[in-house]
Amino acid sequence: AQKITQTQPGMFVQEKEAVTLDCTYDTSDPSYGLFWYKQPSSGEMIFLIYQGSYDQQNATEGRYSLNFQKARKSANLVISASQLGDSAMYFCAMSQTSGGSYIPTFGRGTSLIVHP
């Protein structure tokens, strides 16, 4: 069985500073994908970034980067130069193969508040 753990229910950061949101995962499948999604107060789920289990380099998308440490089974999201609009819930997710297809599992989320 796979599992995603986000240990930080809430985080605070000052505008323009960097923040790291933690995510650890547990799977016995060698092939998996790791994702981060953002959910602002309006409720929609927005895809941010993806890391494949075989990717050698950490994924980056603009101000978002994923700090992938395979041996430690961690996939932390780093947001650089935080903005007020980054205040939201953030979910880490993993997809593992199941009969050749990918089945997603989500963590419980971290609430990020960016202070001016």
Added chain:
Amino acid sequence: DADVTQTPRNRITKTGKRIMLECSQTKGHDRMYWYRQDPGLGLRLIYYSFDVKDINKGEISDGYSVSRQAQAKFSLSLESAIPNQTALYFCATSDPGRSTDTQYFGPGTRLTVL
């Protein structure tokens, strides 16, 4: 126009009523999913479908059923709603042609069962 749409966006119903939540997509994806979100619990998978003839139970399928009417349409039914099914429900799609299987979400349906 949104690629993944859900109707209704909000619904209040009573215990014992039958409810159908509908999802339509214009992304051309074969894979579709239904999730529910409860505060503090993240998203949990209810059902998923990899094509019109393929329906699979997720983590929490009890009390729910689904119908995949076409590639673009995937409906979730609550045959006899109960209060603990009060939640935010999301439909999502993904592209089997891409190994990443990124989920593309609809706007959500907020369901309240009294």
